[in-house]
Amino acid sequence: MSKIILRKKKSKSNHVSDDPNYTAMSSLTTEKVTQTASKTLSKTNSVNKKEPTKRNFKSIDIPLKVISEVPTESKETSNLREDNQKLTKESEQTKENNNNSNKDAENLSIIQNPESPTQEDIVKKEYDTVTPKSSSNNKSLKLPKLKIKGDKISKEPKTNGSSVNTKKVPQDDISLSIFQDLEKEPWFHGILSRDDIKNLLTTSGSFLVRTDINNAKEKKLMLSCKWNSKRIHFVFEIKGREVMLFDQRSTSVLCLINKVLNEKIPLHPEYKVILQKPILQQPWEINKNNISFIKKIGQGTFGEIWKGNMKTATDQGYNTPIAIKIPKIKNLDKFISIITEALLEVKFMRLFEHENIVKFYGSSFSSEPFMIVMELSNYGCLQRYVRRKKKKIENKDLLKFAIDAALGVDYIHSKCGIHRDVAARNCLVFSENKVKISDFGQAIILKNGEKEFKLNSKDSLLPLRWLSPETLTHSIFSYKTDVYSFGILLWELFNACKEPFATLTVAEIVAGVKNGLKPKSSQTVPMEIIDIIENKCLHSDKTKRPSMNELIKILTDIYSRTIQPPSESK
Numbered sequence: 085m086s087k088i089i090l091r092k093k094k095s096k097s098n099h100v101s102d103d104p105n106y107t108a109m110s111s112l113t114t115e116k117v118t119q120t121a122s123k124t125l126s127k128t129n130s131v132n133k134k135e136p137t138k139r140n141f142k143s144i145d146i147p148l149k150v151i152s153e154v155p156t157e158s159k160e161t162s163n164l165r166e167d168n169q170k171l172t173k174e175s176e177q178t179k180e181n182n183n184n185s186n187k188d189a190e191n192l193s194i195i196q197n198p199e200s201p202t203q204e205d206i207v208k209k210e211y212d213t214v215t216p217k218s219s220s221n222n223k224s225l226k227l228p229k230l231k232i233k234g235d236k237i238s239k240e241p242k243t244n245g246s247s248v249n250t251k252k253v254p255q256d257d258i259s260l261s262i263f264q265d266l267e268k269e270p271w272f273h274g275i276l277s278r279d280d281i282k283n284l285l286t287t288s289g290s291f292l293v294r295t296d297i298n299n300a301k302e303k304k305l306m307l308s309c310k311w312n313s314k315r316i317h318f319v320f321e322i323k324g325r326e327v328m329l330f331d332q333r334s335t336s337v338l339c340l341i342n343k344v345l346n347e348k349i350p351l352h353p354e355y356k357v358i359l360q361k362p363i364l365q366q367p368w369e370i371n372k373n374n375i376s377f378i379k380k381i382g383q384g385t386f387g388e389i390w391k392g393n394m395k396t397a398t399d400q401g402y403n404t405p406i407a408i409k410i411p412k413i414k415n416l417d418k419f420i421s422i423i424t425e426a427l428l429e430v431k432f433m434r435l436f437e438h439e440n441i442v443k444f445y446g447s448s449f450s451s452e453p454f455m456i457v458m459e460l461s462n463y464g465c466l467q468r469y470v471r472r473k474k475k476k477i478e479n480k481d482l483l484k485f486a487i488d489a490a491l492g493v494d495y496i497h498s499k500c501g502i503h504r505d506v507a508a509r510n511c512l513v514f515s516e517n518k519v520k521i522s523d524f525g526q527a528i529i530l531k532n533g534e535k536e537f538k539l540n541s542k543d544s545l546l547p548l549r550w551l552s553p554e555t556l557t558h559s560i561f562s563y564k565t566d567v568y569s570f571g572i573l574l575w576e577l578f579n580a581c582k583e584p585f586a587t588l589t590v591a592e593i594v595a596g597v598k599n600g601l602k603p604k605s606s607q608t609v610p611m612e613i614i615d616i617i618e619n620k621c622l623h624s625d626k627t628k629r630p631s632m633n634e635l636i637k638i639l640t641d642i643y644s645r646t647i648q649p650p651s652e653s654k
Contacts, residue, residue: 105509105548106548107545107546107548266293266337266338267372267450267451269293269337269338269341270362270365271292271293271363272294272365272450273292273293273294273365273366273369273450274369274449275294275295275423275427275449275454276292277427277428277431280366281315282315284363284366285308285309285310285315285363286310287361288310288311288312288360289309289310289311289358289359289360289361290309290360290361290362290363291309291310291361291362292307292308292362293305293306293308293337293341294308296317297419297420304319305319305320306319307320307329307341307351309357309359311355311357311358314355316355316357318351318352318357320337327340328340329344330352330353332344332349341359344359345359345360368430368434368444368446368447369446369448370394370445372448372450372451372455374394374396374402375392375393375408375448375457376392376393376394376402377390377391377392378391378392378393379391381407381464382464382465386411386412386422386425387409387410387411387412387426388410388412389407389408389409389410390407390408390409390410391405391406391408391460392405392406392407393405394445405460406457406458406459406460407457407459407460408455408456408457409455409456410453410454410456411423411425411426411454411456425525426447426449426525427449428527429456429525429527430444430456432501433458435499435529436499436501436524438491438495439520440488440489440491440492440495440520440521441492441495441520441521442458442459442522443458443459444456444458445457458522461512461514461520461522462513462514462515463512463513463514463515464512464513465508465509465510465511465512465513466485466489466508466509466511466513466519466577467508467509467511467581468509469513470482470508470576470580470581471580471581474580475580479646480646480647481516482577482578483639483642483643483646484517484519485517485519486573486574486577486639487636487639487640487643488511488518489506489511489519489521489570489573490570490632490635490636490639491636492511492519492520493566493570494631494633494636496521496527497563497566497631497632499529500529500530501528502529502530502537502561502562502563502565503521503526503569504526504527504561504565504566504569505523505527505547505550506521506550506570506572506573507547507573508573508576508577508581510522511573526547535562536560536561536562537560537561537562538558538561539559539560539561540559548590548593548594549572549584549593550568550569550573550584551565551568552564552568552569552597552626553598553624554626556594556597556598562626563631563632564626564627564629565626566632567621567626567629567630567631567632567635568621568622568626570621570632570635571616571617571620571621571622572584572603572622574613574616574617574621575603575605575617578605578606578608578609578610579605579606579609584603585601585603600624602618602622605617605618612642616635616639620635620638
C-alpha cells in the first residue's frame with residue numbers, strides 16, 4: 085500500500101513551489117515522520133488515537149496529453165478568406181451544438197495523449213497518425229512567441245536563431261511565412277486535448293488543423309480528420325518555401341487546405357481521405373486581438389494573474405473587465421505537463437456554471453502566452469480580504485462567506501468533481517457579501533461509479549496544511565477530503581485567515597494530522613463554529629464527516645439565527 089512521502093522545496097522538478105502552502109511529494113521518509121509523532125502529539129489536547137482504516141483503494145490512471153505551440157499572426161490572404169467566411173456561416177449551428185455538449189459532465193473525461201492510442205483505439209482501428217516518409221529531413225519550426233508590454237501583446241523581435249537550436253531552424257525564417265494568418269483561420273485550433281479532438285471530429289470528412297509537440301522544441305503542424313470510422317492525423321511537411329501533405333503542396337497552409345477542400349483531392353494513397361466539413365473554432369477559444377493587458381495583480385504556484393479588458397461581440401471597445409491567468413513555464417522539460425494541467429483546468433471551467441463559481445470567459449492556446457480568461461474579482465482573494473479587514477468583519481459576514489464557498493463546492497460535487505484545493509486563497513470576493521470558488525488547477529472529475537481518486541504522481545504539489553488524514557496516509561481524494569479542506573477554510577475565516585499549524589514543521593503536521601491533530605481556534609470563535617470544524621469537518625473518520633449539502637443546512641441555520649434581530653422586551 086503506497087503512502088504519501090513529502091519533500092521540502094528543493095527539487096529538480098519545475099513543480100517545486102515558491103508558495104509555502106504547497107508541498108511536493110517525496111523527500112521526508114516515513115521514519116522521519118514517525119520520529120516526530122510523539123513530539124507533535126504532546127502539543128495538542130485534541131488527538132484522535134484511532135488509527136486510520138487500512139484498505140486497498142482502486143487506482144485511477146491519468147494519462148497525459150501531448151500538447152503544442154503554434155505560430156502567430158501576419159498578412160491576410162483576402163481571396164481565400166472569403167471562402168472561409170462562408171464556411172464559418174454554414175457551420176455556426178454545429179459550433180453551437182459542440183459548445184452545448186461540453187456542458188455535460190459525462191462528456192468530460194481524463195485527457196490522454198493523442199499520439200498514443202488507447203487499447204480500444206488499436207482494436208477498433210479508429211486512430212492513425214500519418215507522417216510523410218521524408219519527414220525525418222524536416223526542419224523544426226521557430227514559432228514566434230508573444231510578449232506582454234503594458235496593455236498590449238507584441239511579437240518577439242526576430243533573431244538569427246541564437247535563442248534556439250540553429251541546426252534545426254532555417255536561418256532566413258522562410259518557414260514562418262508558411263503560417264501567415266494561420267491563427268485567424270476558422271478551422272485552426274492551436275492546442276487541443278485528445279478529448280476535444282474526439283468530440284469535435286464526429287462525422288466522416290470532418291477536419292481541423294492544430295499543432296502538436298513531443299517536447300517544447302519539437303513542434304508539428306497537423307491536419308486531424310475523421311474518415312469512415314478512423315480519426316487520422318496527417319503531419320504537414322515544411323520544406324523550403326513549401327508546405328506539403330504527401331504529393332499535395334502549396335506556398336501556405338491556407339492555400340493547401342482550400343485546394344484540397346475545394347477540388348476534393350484524396351489525401352494519402354491508402355486512406356484516400358476527402359476533406360468535407362471544417363470544424364470551426366469553439367466559443368471558448370478566444371482571439372488574442374480582443375484582449376488587452378493592464379497590470380499583473382498576482383503570482384502563485386502555477387502561474388501569473390493579470391488584470392485586463394476584453395472586447396466582446398456587443399462591445400464597441402474593450403469594456404469587459406477580466407482576470408487573465410497565464411501558466412508558469414520555467415522549465416522546458418515540464419512544458420507538456422504544465423500546459424496539460426492548464427488544459428484540464430479549462431475543461432473544468434467549461435463544465436462548471438454557478439453563481440458561486442468564478443465565471444469562465446474562454447482561453448487561448450494558439451500561441452504564447454497561453455491564457456485562461458475569467459471574470460475579475462473586485463476585492464481579490466478571500467484570504468487577503470479577511471487579513472486586511474482583521475477584526476472589522478462581523479461573524480454573520482464570515483458565515484455568509486462560508487455558505488457561499490460551501491455552495492460552490494457542493495455544486496462541484498454535484499458534477500462529480502473534486503476541487504482538491506479548497507482554501508481561503510482560492511476563493512474570490514466579488515462584493516462585501518459574495519464569494520466564489522476559483523482555481524481549478526488541482527480539480528479532477530470522477531469516472532462513472534467511482535467515489536474516490538488515487539494520486540500516483542510523486543511530483544504533484546499539494547496543499548499540505550489542508551490535507552485530510554486519508555490523503556496523507558493513502559494518497560486518496562474524495563468528496564469527504566474536500567469537506568475536510570473546507571473545515572480548514574472555516575477555521576481560516578474565524579481566525580483572521582492565519583496559517584493553519586503555523587508553528588509546526590512539515591513532518592510534525594503529517595504525523596499530527598494522521599493521529600487527529602486539529603488547528604487550535606482563537607477564544608473569540610463561537611463554540612458552534614468550533615464544533616463544526618473539529619467534530620464534523622475535521623473528523624478523522626471520513627464516513628462521519630457531513631456532506632457539503634448537510635454543511636450548508638447547518639451553516640444556514642446558524643446564519644439565520646445570527647442575523648435575526650433581538651426580540652423587543654415587553
